[in-house]
Amino acid sequence: NAGVTQTPKFQVLKTGQSMTLQCAQDMNHNSMYWYRQDPGMGLRLIYYSASEGTTDKGEVPNGYNVSRLNKREFSLRLESAAPSQTSVYFCASSEALQLRISNEKLFFGSGTQLSVL
């Protein structure tokens, strides 16, 4: 019963390095999300994907790219990491709209603590 799996759990980068955060869900959800959480800032939406093959910008997309590789996987890439991207990153997934409204809640991964030096 894996749910949403994120890797890695921790990562330290130097300024300018690149990396990809991986996310996979096994609940057959259509919608997937990437959030970042900074102290006192709640969760801010970076990108989301309402279905396989589509991606849309969220509130804070600058400096990030995403790929919805297939229905299960949604990756987040930092091309040139900056100290301002030090944060906790959460991936989440949800049932698609208008299928089963009771399942429209977000299911979260356990998070990635990223530090950029």
Next chain:
Amino acid sequence: EDKVVQSPLSLVVHEGDTVTLNCSYEVTNFRSLLWYKQEKKAPTFLFMLTSSGIEKKSGRLSSILDKKELFSILNITATQTGDSAIYLCAVRHRDDKIIFGKGTRLHILP
């Protein structure tokens, strides 16, 4: 621009008190409002609200939505130290976008 505003941002009360957390929103094409509790790491689901005036309850927690005035409240009665957490409110659009407020940090004193 879409907004979800939570208040207060932090709250300290004594065990046994009742607290009310507020969430107001301005979003286009509203679909549903979600409440989450966050303790150590990932948020955990509390409620999803789609209709005005229908209270959702789970033990000592309850929540209600007012779609006319664009707000929701989360009530916790007879608080316990285990209720100490960040409480997050989120709004889902009809296009599937889900945005969160900054959260209310609740601390319960024994």
